[in-house]
Structures are given as structure tokens and as C-alpha cells.
Amino acid sequence: MRFSNIGLSFLALIIATASTPITFSLFASPGELRVLAQTSADRKAEADRLLQQGIEQYQTSQFEAALQSWQQALIIYRQIKDRKGEGQSLGNLGLAYDALGDYTKAIDYQQQLLAIAREIKDRKGEGTALGNLGIAYYALGNYTKAIDYQQQSLAIAREIKDRKGEGNALGNLGLAYYALGNYTKAIDYQQQLLAIAREIKDRLGEGAALGNLGLAYYALGNYTKAIDYQQQSLAIAREIKDRKGEGAALGNLGNAYYALGNYTKAIDYQQQLLAIAREIKDRKGEGQSLGNLGNAYDALGDYTKAIDYHSSRLAIAREIKDRKGEGAALGNLGLAYYALGDYTKAIDYHSSRLAIAREIKDRLGEGNALGNLGIAYYALGDYTKAIDYHSSRLAIAREIKDRLGEGKALGNLGVAYYALGDYTKAIDYQQQTLAIAREIKNRLGEWESLNNLGLAYQKSGKLPEAEKILLAGIEVLKSIRGDLGNNDAYKISIFEEQARTYRILQRVLIAQNKINDALLISEQGRSRALVDLLNLRLSAKNALANVEPTLSLLQQIAKQQNATLVEYSIIYDEFKIQGKQEGKESELYIWVIKPTGEVTFRKVDLKPLWQKENTTLAQLVTNSRESIGVRGRGIFESSYKPNPSLAKQRFQRLHQLLINPIADLLPKNPDERVTFIPQSSLFLVPFAALQDEQGKYLIEKHTILTAPAIQVLDLTRKQRQKVSGNQALVVGNPIMPSVSPKVGEAPQQLTPLPGAEKEAKEIAQLLNTKAITGKEATKAAFMQRLPQARFIHLATHGLLDDFKGLGVPGAVALAPDGKDNGLLTANEILDLKINAELVVLSACDTGQGKVTGDGVIGLSRALISAGAPSVIVTLWSIPDSPSALLMGEFYRQLQKNPDKAWALRQAMLVTMKQHPNPSAWAAFTLIGEAK
Numbered sequence: 001m002r003f004s005n006i007g008l009s010f011l012a013l014i015i016a017t018a019s020t021p022i023t024f025s026l027f028a029s030p031g032e033l034r035v036l037a038q039t040s041a042d043r044k045a046e047a048d049r050l051l052q053q054g055i056e057q058y059q060t061s062q063f064e065a066a067l068q069s070w071q072q073a074l075i076i077y078r079q080i081k082d083r084k085g086e087g088q089s090l091g092n093l094g095l096a097y098d099a100l101g102d103y104t105k106a107i108d109y110q111q112q113l114l115a116i117a118r119e120i121k122d123r124k125g126e127g128t129a130l131g132n133l134g135i136a137y138y139a140l141g142n143y144t145k146a147i148d149y150q151q152q153s154l155a156i157a158r159e160i161k162d163r164k165g166e167g168n169a170l171g172n173l174g175l176a177y178y179a180l181g182n183y184t185k186a187i188d189y190q191q192q193l194l195a196i197a198r199e200i201k202d203r204l205g206e207g208a209a210l211g212n213l214g215l216a217y218y219a220l221g222n223y224t225k226a227i228d229y230q231q232q233s234l235a236i237a238r239e240i241k242d243r244k245g246e247g248a249a250l251g252n253l254g255n256a257y258y259a260l261g262n263y264t265k266a267i268d269y270q271q272q273l274l275a276i277a278r279e280i281k282d283r284k285g286e287g288q289s290l291g292n293l294g295n296a297y298d299a300l301g302d303y304t305k306a307i308d309y310h311s312s313r314l315a316i317a318r319e320i321k322d323r324k325g326e327g328a329a330l331g332n333l334g335l336a337y338y339a340l341g342d343y344t345k346a347i348d349y350h351s352s353r354l355a356i357a358r359e360i361k362d363r364l365g366e367g368n369a370l371g372n373l374g375i376a377y378y379a380l381g382d383y384t385k386a387i388d389y390h391s392s393r394l395a396i397a398r399e400i401k402d403r404l405g406e407g408k409a410l411g412n413l414g415v416a417y418y419a420l421g422d423y424t425k426a427i428d429y430q431q432q433t434l435a436i437a438r439e440i441k442n443r444l445g446e447w448e449s450l451n452n453l454g455l456a457y458q459k460s461g462k463l464p465e466a467e468k469i470l471l472a473g474i475e476v477l478k479s480i481r482g483d484l485g486n487n488d489a490y491k492i493s494i495f496e497e498q499a500r501t502y503r504i505l506q507r508v509l510i511a512q513n514k515i516n517d518a519l520l521i522s523e524q525g526r527s528r529a530l531v532d533l534l535n536l537r538l539s540a541k542n543a544l545a546n547v548e549p550t551l552s553l554l555q556q557i558a559k560q561q562n563a564t565l566v567e568y569s570i571i572y573d574e575f576k577i578q579g580k581q582e583g584k585e586s587e588l589y590i591w592v593i594k595p596t597g598e599v600t601f602r603k604v605d606l607k608p609l610w611q612k613e614n615t616t617l618a619q620l621v622t623n624s625r626e627s628i629g630v631r632g633r634g635i636f637e638s639s640y641k642p643n644p645s646l647a648k649q650r651f652q653r654l655h656q657l658l659i660n661p662i663a664d665l666l667p668k669n670p671d672e673r674v675t676f677i678p679q680s681s682l683f684l685v686p687f688a689a690l691q692d693e694q695g696k697y698l699i700e701k702h703t704i705l706t707a708p709a710i711q712v713l714d715l716t717r718k719q720r721q722k723v724s725g726n727q728a729l730v731v732g733n734p735i736m737p738s739v740s741p742k743v744g745e746a747p748q749q750l751t752p753l754p755g756a757e758k759e760a761k762e763i764a765q766l767l768n769t770k771a772i773t774g775k776e777a778t779k780a781a782f783m784q785r786l787p788q789a790r791f792i793h794l795a796t797h798g799l800l801d802d803f804k805g806l807g808v809p810g811a812v813a814l815a816p817d818g819k820d821n822g823l824l825t826a827n828e829i830l831d832l833k834i835n836a837e838l839v840v841l842s843a844c845d846t847g848q849g850k851v852t853g854d855g856v857i858g859l860s861r862a863l864i865s866a867g868a869p870s871v872i873v874t875l876w877s878i879p880d881s882p883s884a885l886l887m888g889e890f891y892r893q894l895q896k897n898p899d900k901a902w903a904l905r906q907a908m909l910v911t912m913k914q915h916p917n918p919s920a921w922a923a924f925t926l927i928g929e930a931k
Contacts (some may be wrong), residue, residue, distance in 0.1 A: 141364025732760020
């Protein structure tokens with residue numbers, strides 16, 4: 001049951017709104033200081049001075065000092081009967097209490113300003129008071145009231161032709177609809193503000209509108225658009241020297257990169273915000289940037305650092321008496337301890353946050369704290385308490401008309417009843433959640449509730465209903481992805497969680513014996529972003545040809561490839577382990593498509609693995625690699641000692657699970673090809689090294705390839721027809737670049753690879769060219785020869801996606817030349833045009849990367865996307881000498897027979913005789929086309 005995101009997604013809201021440039025309307029009430037001729041001129045001048053002093057103190061987060069200045073100003077204005085000055089002081093006092101989190105007092109002062117403005121017929125002041133009342137109710141989470149006040153403020157601004165006030169009201173209406181989860185309306189209002197700001201040349205308002213549009217697209221998950229708007233906002237802030245706006249844009253850019261999983265960039269932007277906040281003495285902004293840094297380190301799994309940053313934010317909030325900020329810091333500390341599995345501490349922090357929210361009457365904060373307490377008790381298995389807390393959150397959300405919060409509370413109640421096995425109640429709550437999501441046009445929320453609803457129907461045995469609901473969920477996903485145009489990075493990030501819906505639907509279809517429908521859903525649920533990208537690049541019109549797979553297409557691909565296609569899909573059961581909600585592998589679905597088009601389905605029960613053997617399929621894959629000495633994933637990782645007897649046992653167990661159920665369907669002729677379509681942890685399986693009961697390796701019996709999806713094979717075949725290169729490009733052992741093992745650590749130079757140089761020179765000779773090595777092997781040299789290359793061979797270090805110092809999913813090490821650092825990243829490869837028929841990455845771990853719902857995001861995917869129809873990559877850090885032997889043999893065999901899969905098999909068989917341990921020969925895997 002999809003749970004944590006529904007419950008914890010308010011964390012993203014905290015992150016997103018932490019730096020919201022809402023301040024463009026908060027400062028509406030001070031107005032211009034006019035010295036009027038009065039008998040008490042000196043008293044008025046003193047009051048004006050105090051008013052201005054308060055504004056300056058407010059801008060540097062000295063809220064209590066500002067409060068005192070404005071209280072003194074108020075006394076004087078009342079003594080000299082200056083009603084306008086009195087109103088301004090009251091409005092500003094309201095802003096100070098707002099900043100201190102005392103919204104009841106803030107509302108009281110703004111009401112007093114409103115009364116005076118109406119009495120003296122100051123329509124502008126009246127509009128300002130109404131707008132500030134809207135802001136106070138917004139902070140309380142009462143968005144309906146906030147919208148009402150902003151609408152009144154908007155009406156006055158339009159009546160008196162106050163275009164700036166009109167813009168402010170529109171912007172604040174946008175923020176209120178944003179908070180409600182109605183992002184379409186939010187965008188509409190921010191676009192109206194933007195138009196006005198540009199018309200009246202209000203650069204500050206224009207920057208704010210752009211920043212707020214960025215936040216709305218962030219909430220929609222369209223991080224690329226969010227980044228674009230924040231960059232525009234940043235440019236304006238720098239142009240007009242608005243340091244606070246600059247900081248806000250930097251912080252929001254950091255949040256967008258955080259959402260994309262690029263934590264290095266996220267940290268960099270938050271550090272820039274932190275520097276500005278400290279420079280302009282914006283203590284509140286400083287606290288927010290520290291909190292966002294805490295969130296980034298939390299995502300990196302560095303909880304100690306995360307807790308440190310959240311604690312620093314807490315200290316600042318307490319120092320400047322920012323009670324709301326104090327509550328947010330406590331809440332984020334609770335989330336960090338939740339991530340650590342320390343639910344008791346998480347409960348302590350959320351309870352402290354709850355106490356503050358109740359004290360300052362922050363109903364929204366109270367609701368969030370209650371929701372997070374519900375999640376923590378759910379993790380502890382105390383579903384009754386979880387239900388109590390979610391019910392309390394629901395009551396608050398309904399009271400303050402927080403529709404987004406209401407939907408989340410209902411969804412989490414549904415999840416709790418699902419865990420209790422009360423599927424009727426679970427269905428009822430998820431249906432209510434779905435209705436709200438549709439009403440506020442929150443499409444991601446709509447998909448989440450459809451997913452949960454489908455799961456509840458499935459568990460209650462209502463399979464046709466489950467199928468219908470899950471198909472509706474998939475249609476929502478398609479429409480969301482369709483709106484993204486050609487943005488690959490976002491499609492990958494959004495598909496990460498969404499792959500789950502496709503897996504649940506497969507289960508529902510198999511239970512109804514709809515074998516072929518389930519295969520199509522399995523195909524739709526993998527590598528969608530890659531398929532879209534390849535379709536786009538192969539399309540002559542440069543328009544996205546979003547082709548969904550059909551059974552006849554998959555059968556046609558098997559025939560064209562002249563290969564037996566084997567597609568795996570891991571199906572999960574969800575239940576509790578040690579207080580944590582986790583998914584355990586329940587079944588393995590396997591479809592086999594023969595070149596004749598015949599489709600056969602088999603399934604494997606995975607439950608005995610964890611019930612009897614105390615392991616999982618994912619752990620078995622990891623342990624198998626470890627037993628041949630190759631578990632370590634990075635170049636700074638230590639390797640493991642091989643254990644041949646354990647290795648044999650584990651690879652035989654994998655063979656039993658992955659191959660035995662379909663052995664009768666595989667070709668008897670070892671030269672006939674078998675293409676495996678893995679999923680999740682199976683991407684790390686060295687299929688060539690799997691052993692049968694007699695100890696025979698799979699490569700001895702079959703010619704093996706892999707692909708991320710069957711549909712990708714259709715596209716790589718089309719790419720093969722476009723190959724135009726006619727030369728060989730061979731690179732080996734460049735002068736190595738330096739790389740940081742982890743964020744914040746000093747860079748270390750990568751170790752040289754003399755064996756790779758020997759390998760490159762031998763292969764260059766076979767391919768009738770000269771290898772580029774040492775200091776010559778730069779990125780520039782590689783790029784220069786790339787367009788003419790038919791064969792590309794890179795014998796160097798490969799880096800992984802979790803190489804946090806890079807912030808990219810993989811890179812190839814080339815020689816630095818002063819103009820660049822020597823790292824050819826997967827992001828850069830993605831933008832290349834490769835005309836070669838084969839790219840070989842004879843480097844460490846190049847077949848690995850970030851395993852996502854869209855497949856492995858790393859070097860292999862980038863190369864295929866850039867046009868390579870066939871890619872050979874490695875599944876671990878390969879030993880220098882056997883690699884040279886295997887690669888040399890591969891090219892010799894390729895000269896005899898253009899079938900790359902056949903040549904790779906022959907090379908493995910030759911290498912195996914001299915180096916029997918699979919670590920020496922089984923790492924290499926061919927992705928894509930054989931010929």
C-alpha cells in the first residue's frame with residue numbers, strides 16, 4: 001500500500017515554501033513615509049523614525065526589536081492623533097506578530113488597521129489590511145478565509161486602479177490555491193501577477209511571480225520548469241540587487257534539484273542562500289537554509305549531518321523567537337529520526353512540534369504534526385493510535401478548509417484500515433481522497449489514491465474493480481507524463497514510485513488469468529522515459545511518437561531479433577518487519593517469447609526465500625556477487641575475497657529461481673540467442689555465470705544479451721540501420737582525473753590502469769587504428785573523433801551514480817586538460833550524437849547506475865539514448881589482465897562473425913579456461929543489438 005509519500009509529502013511543502021518570496025506583499029502596509037505639517041512636528045518625526053527603524057529591524061529578522069519600535073511609534077501617533085500613522089503602526093505590528101507565529105495577535109492588529117482605514121476612507125490602507133489578514137489566515141492554514149480576504153483586497157485594488165496592490169492580491173491568491181493543492185489555479189493567478197508586474201515595470205513583483213510559478217511547477221513535479229522559473233527570478237533579483245529575493249530563488253533552486261535527486265547541486269544552492277542570509281542578517285532565511293541543508297543530507301542518508309543542520313535551525317528559531325520556524329525544525333528532526341527507524345524519538349519531536357503549534361494557534365502546523373505522529377505510530381504497528389492521530393488531523397483540515405491536508409488524512413486513514421485488514425473502510429477512505437484530489441485538480445494525488453484504492457480492491461478479492469481503477473490510475477500517469485513534453489530527467493524521477501501501480505495491476509491480471517494483458521502492462525511499466533526519448537530521437541518530425549506496446553509488436557520484435565525473449569517482473573507483498581512497512585518479494589513473473597511469437601508465462605514463489613532461507617532475491621543477488629569477490633560497487637570500495645564453494649551454491653540458487661522454471665522453453669542450440677529483460681535487482685545479475693545442477697555455466701549453453709525493455713529492442717534495431725561511422729576510436733588508461741569519494745571530501749586521483757593501456761593498444765591494432773592514451777586521451781580528443789567512429793572502445797575507470805561528488809548518474813574517466821576535469825558524464829553523453837554500431841565500456845561498473853522504475857539510469861542508458869544500438873558494459877570492477885584477454889578475444893571473434901553476442905560468448909569461453917573465477921569474465925554484458 002502506497003503510504004509514506006502521502007503522509008510525508010508535507011515535508012516537501014515545508015521545503016518548497018521555506019523560501020517562498022511571499023514578502024513582496026508582507027511589506028505592503030508600511031507605505032511611504034510622509035512628513036505632514038503638524039503642530040507636533042518633532043513628535044511626528046520621532047514616530048516616523050521609529051516606524052522606519054522597525055522596518056529595518058524586521059528586514060533583518062529582529063522581530064521583537066521591530067515590535068518595540070512599532071509599539072513606541074503607535075503610542076506617539078495616537079498621542080498626536082495621526083490616524084494614518086496609527087494604522088501603519090498597527091499593520092506593521094500585525095506583521096511582526098505574524099513573523100513570530102502569533103497569528104491571533106496578528107489578526108487582531110490587522111483588524112484594527114482595517115477599522116481605521118475604513119474610518120478615514122483610506123481605500124489603499126483598507127486593501128492592505130485585507131491582504132495582510134489573508135496572509136495571517138494563510139499561515140494558519142485557513143485557505144478559504146485567506147482567499148476571501150485576498151479577493152476583497154483585489155476588488156479594492158482594481159477599484160482604485162492600484163496595479164501593484166492588484167498584483168500583490170493575485171500573487172497571494174495564487175499561493176493560497178497552491179497550498180490547497182490546486183496548482184492549475186495557482187499558476188493562473190501567478191501568471192496574472194506576472195503580466196501586471198511586467199506592465200507596470202515592477203521588477204520586484206515580476207521576480208516574485210516567477211519564483212511563485214516555480215513553486216507551483218515544483219509542486220506539480222515539473223522540476224525542469226520549476227528550475228527555469230527560479231533561474232529567471234534569480235536573474236531579476238541580482239539585477240535589482242534584491243539580496244533577499246536572490247536568496248529565496250537560490251533556496252528554491254536547491255529544493256528543485258533536491259527533488260530531482262541531485263543533492264550535490266541542492267547543497268550548493270542552499271550554501272549560497274546561507275551565505276546571503278548571513279550577509280544581510282536575515283536570521284529567518286539563515287534558519288530556513290540550514291533546514292533545507294538538513295533535508296538534503298537526510299536524503300543522502302547522512303542523518304548525523306541532517307540532525308546537526310536541523311538542530312542549528314532550531315537554535316536560530318528559538319533565538320529570534322520564530323515559533324513557527326521552531327515547530328518546523330522540530331518536525332524535520334522528527335522526520336530524520338523516523339528515517340533512522342527511531343520512532344520513539346520521532347514521536348517526541350513531533351509531540352514538541354504539536355505543542356508549539358497549539359500554543360501559537362497554528363492549526364496547519366498542528367494538523368501536520370498530528371499526521372506525522374500518525375505515521376510514526378503506524379510504523380510501530382500501533383494502527384489504532386495511528387487512526388486516532390489521522391482522525392484528529394482530518395478534523396483540523398476540515399475546520400480550516402485545508403483540502404489538500406484533508407485528502408492526505410483520509411488517505412492515511414485508508415492505509416491504516418488496510419493494514420488492519422478492514423478493506424471496506426480502506427476503500428471508503430481512498431474513495432473520499434480520490435474525490436478531493438479530482439476536485440482540487442491534484443493529479444499526482446489522484447494517481448496516489450487510485451493506486452491505493454486498486455490495492456484495497458485487490459486485497460478484498462474485487463479483481464475486475466481493481467483492474468478498472470488501476471487502469472484509470474495508469475491513464476492519469478500517462479496524462480501527467482504527456483504534459484512533460486520531452487523532459488527525460490523529470491520523467492525518470494516521476495516514474496520511480498509510479499512503477500508500483502503497474503506491478504499491482506500485473507498481479508490483478510494474472511489472478512484473472514489475463515497472461516498477455518499482464519505482459520503488456522509489465523512492458524508499459526518499464527523504461528517508459530527511455531522509450532519516449534528513443535522514439536523522439538528517431539522521429540523525423542521531432543515530435544514525440546508515444547507508441548504503447550501491443551502483443552503483435554512484442555512478437556514481431558522476437559522474430560526480428562531472432563531471439564528468445566525472457567521478461568522478468570518482481571511482484572511484492574507488503575507487510576511489517578521490525579516496525580517498518582516494507583515490501584517483500586512475493587512472486588517472480590516470467591514471460592518467454594520465442595522467435596515464432598509463441599508466448600508462455602511461468603511464475604515462481606519467492607516467499608520461501610525469506611520465510612525459510614532468511615534472505616530475499618535482492619540479497620541473494622548481492623551475496624552471489626560478494627562470493628565471487630565483486631560486491632564492492634565503487635572504485636574507492638574494498639573488494640571481497642572469493643569463496644568458490646559459496647559462489648557455486650548461490651549461483652545455482654539463482655539458476656533455480658531464474659532459469660529452471662523456463663529451461664524447457666530456451667533454445668537447445670547454444671548459438672541461438674536469449675535476451676533477458678531484467679527488473680530491479682536483476683539488472684545486477686551476471687546471467688552468464690548462473691550455474692545448473694551439474695555446475696555448468698549458462699554461457700556454456702546459451703548466447704546471452706540483455707535489454708531494459710522489449711520495446712527498446714525495436715528502437716535499437718532502428719538505430720542500427722542509421723549507423724554511419726567507418727573508423728575505430730580506442731581510448732586506454734588516460735592520465736586520471738581526481739574525484740571526491742563523498743560530498744565535502746578532498747578529491748583523490750584515480751589509480752592508473754596499465755593493463756587497460758595494453759588492452760587498448762592491442763585492440764587498436766586489431767581495428768587498424770592508433771589508441772589514444774595518457775595525456776592525449778582528453779574529452780576534446782574523444783569528441784573530435786566521435787562522429788566518424790563505427791567502433792568505440794573505452795578502457796578506463798567508470799564511476800557510479802552514487803558517486804555523490806559528481807551529482808550525475810555515472811561518468812567515464814578521461815584526461816583533464818585544464819579546460820575540463822576529464823569526466824565525461826552520463827548527462828553529457830545523453831546530448832551526444834553517436835553514429836557507431838558498438839560502444840564498449842571496458843571499465844569498472846559501467847553497467848551499473850541508479851536502479852529506478854525506469855531501469856538502470858547510468859552510462860549504458862545514456863549511450864543507447866545517444867544513438868548506440870549495441871553497448872557492452874560491466875557489472876563490477878573488472879580485473880585488469882583477464883579483461884585485456886577477454887576484450888582482445890572478443891574483437892578477434894567479431895572479425896570471424898559480425899554477431900556481437902556470439903563473439904562475446906566465445907571470448908568468455910576462452911577466458912574461462914585461463915581464469916575460472918566468474919569475476920574474471922562474467923562482468924561483461926551486451927545490451928541491445930547482436931548484429
